[in-house]
Amino acid sequence: MAKTAIIEAHGGPEQFRLIERDVGEPGPGEIRMAHKAIGLNFIDVYQRSGLYPMALPHALGMEAAGVVEAVGDGVTHLVAGDRAAYAANPPGAYSEARVMPAAHVVKLPDAVPFDVAAAMMLKGLTTEYLFHRTTPLTAGDTVLFQAAAGGVGMIACQWARSEKITLIGTAGGAEKCQLALDRGAAHCIDYKAEDFVTKVQELTDGKGVDAVMDGVGKDTFDGSLDCLKPLGMMMSFGNASGPVPPINIGMLGQKGSLKVTRPTLFTHIADPETLRAMAERLFAKVTSADVTLRIDQRFKLDDVANAHRALEARQTTGSTVIEI
Incomplete structure (x- = not known):
């Protein structure tokens, strides 16, 4: 028994x-x-x-x-x-x-x-497919990781550092941001104190990031898209804040021919x-x-x-x- x-x-x-x-x-x-x-x-x-x-x-x-x-x-x-x-x-x-x-x-x-x-x-196998199986990512690329102090995020920060990929994280509060920085995030944005879209644009000199890894879902999806450079990849892999509402696919073209995927482990x-x-x-x-x-x-x-x-x-x- x-x-x-x-x-x-x-x-x-x-x-x-x-x-x-x-x-x-x-x-x-x-x-x-x-x-x-x-x-x-x-x-x-x-x-x-x-x-x-x-x-x-x-x-x-x-x-x-x-x-x-x-x-x-x-x-x-x-x-x-x-x-x-x-x-x-x-x-x-x-x-x-x-x-x-x-x-x-x-x-x-x-x-x-x-x-x-x-x-x-x-969480580790999820990190593996985000970095190696979803879209080509190589040393020198920049990614935005939503909820970088969470379970997947804490692994992703270290994974990015080991692959020489610049990871910009978001987290709620200075203490959680410090956790992400200690684990290898190049930057961490306190979304309670700053607008993460504005800050990402500042950190990337207005270029945006190559990819976004977003396990938060509804609350961050639109903002995550606005952080991408043209032809960038949005990986929406979770729904911690609730499911993402339906989107107008034409909007992806307007924002720079963006790519969106909803992968599962x-x-x-x-x-x-x-x-x-x-x-x-x-x-x-x-x-x-x-x-x-x-x-x-x-x-x-x-x-x-x-x-x-x-x-x-x-x-x-x-x-x-x-x-x-």
Whole structure:
């Protein structure tokens, strides 16, 4: 039996219920994994609230790290006893143990602790595709990253520095801006005190940035477009402030033949070989210390509702993990 946090209806954090359920044995192509640490992400909030509807009842959670307990027929890249980690569908990480598709799970290097792995898989793999798979970015380019003191942002600041890419971040308040600067942002704009569009234009001598990485959504989308140079790429990869309203596509031409994409991690990692290549690059960044993880909040599985409340209230910085 394994303790598991489920929801039976969409809504607020009060919808969580802890149950004990039988984990069972892995079938063909599956593994059974005992979790050591679980990651908390905004996609969990979207699924709980119903922004991303799902069949209920269902356990939540998209990333975790732990130990493989058993493997089903046909699984060759993992064996019982392996340290492993994942960011994957279907949800179900908010549990002490689970059975899941093996193709979505990667072997975890000994040098990466379980809590670090749980804090970085979804956010780190997201950073990898933003910098390497969405649009060509090379040393000397300039990007704007919205919410640079958040979980993805703190990784992105370091990633940009390691790739010699100039990252301009935004954050709410001087303290959060300093966190982003300490992690490698070249500049950080306090959006509570300054208009970020005006400041970006000042910092780029009126040229704008090559790309914007925006996980905030509704509140920043229009301004983000105004920060791009002609032919620039807008990567809208999240909805922390709510979904982006429909846009008039002709407006992109008026603003300089801009490009807009709404990527998701799960498209990129659908192919197991691509997933493993992305994970190898992420692990290399971490083991070389180009990227270090800040775990600023820790909760127990019994307290997952309060973890969600803190995340939604923008009371978190860096990464948050749920410890088993």
